[in-house]
Amino acid sequence: MCGNINYICSMKSSILILVFCGVASTLIAQQPKDSTVVDNRYREDQFYFSLTYNLLGKIPDGLKQSGFSTGVHFGAIRDMPINERRNKAIGIGLGLSTNSYNQNILISQDADGAYMYQVINESEITVKRNKFTTYAIEAPLQYRWRTSTAREYKFWRIYTGLKLGYVFYDTSKFGGSIADIKIKNNNDFEKFQYGLTLSAGYSTWNFHVYYGLNSIFKESAQLNGKVIDMNSIKVGLMFYVL
Numbered sequence: 001m002c003g004n005i006n007y008i009c010s011m012k013s014s015i016l017i018l019v020f021c022g023v024a025s026t027l028i029a030q031q032p033k034d035s036t037v038v039d040n041r042y043r044e045d046q047f048y049f050s051l052t053y054n055l056l057g058k059i060p061d062g063l064k065q066s067g068f069s070t071g072v073h074f075g076a077i078r079d080m081p082i083n084e085r086r087n088k089a090i091g092i093g094l095g096l097s098t099n100s101y102n103q104n105i106l107i108s109q110d111a112d113g114a115y116m117y118q119v120i121n122e123s124e125i126t127v128k129r130n131k132f133t134t135y136a137i138e139a140p141l142q143y144r145w146r147t148s149t150a151r152e153y154k155f156w157r158i159y160t161g162l163k164l165g166y167v168f169y170d171t172s173k174f175g176g177s178i179a180d181i182k183i184k185n186n187n188d189f190e191k192f193q194y195g196l197t198l199s200a201g202y203s204t205w206n207f208h209v210y211y212g213l214n215s216i217f218k219e220s221a222q223l224n225g226k227v228i229d230m231n232s233i234k235v236g237l238m239f240y241v242l
Contacts, residue, residue, distance in 0.1 A: 052236030
């Protein structure tokens with residue numbers, strides 16, 4: 001009889017232990033599992049990639065754009081917070097950029113190698129393609145404001161500043177009924193470019209705009225006796241990555 005009682009007591013104890021372990025494991029599982037170490041020295045948006053639609057501003061009489069003119073920009077930025085919360089920062093970067101412009105100015109050379117510019121008369125000349133493209137090293141300088149924290153990876157941002165560029169290579173290409181013309185490293189292109197920038201958005205998707213403060217061409221580039229004083233305007237999307 002005593003053996004049966006001891007056996008029953010032992011069974012009850014085992015059941016209680018199993019129930020206790022089950023309840024305990026359930027409670028533990030319900031506890032927050034965020035074991036991420038909070039980095040109070042975090043930085044944001046160390047790399048960037050941008051796709052833009054390129055426009056020409058201050059265009060001379062007769063010039064018009066055609067097709068889709070694109071820009072591709074990518075690089076790295078050193079994020080340097082300037083307040084304790086680290087939601088305000090200065091960003092200094094270095095990157096590469098390529099920009100094409102489809103338009104109706106024919107760039108060619110005379111017998112002496114001098115560059116000539118003329119608006120294409122499409123009633124007389126059939127055009128298959130006509131564009132110029134620049135390749136540049138760029139250095140963005142930004143003031144950065146955001147709503148980020150050490151734990152929040154999706155946030156609002158407004159980054160504004162200045163972008164400096166050095167055009168290290170350029171091409172102009174024409175294909176049509178009169179000839180195929182390709183020119184490299186035209187000395188009339190302004191090597192140093194600079195303009196204002198603004199990037200704003202939430203999380204991955206950010207609106208981006210660049211407004212060039214100086215001309216794409218030097219004063220030596222003239223159309224009908226006037227300086228081609230066009231500047232670059234770029235509108236598109238900016239993607240930032242840690």
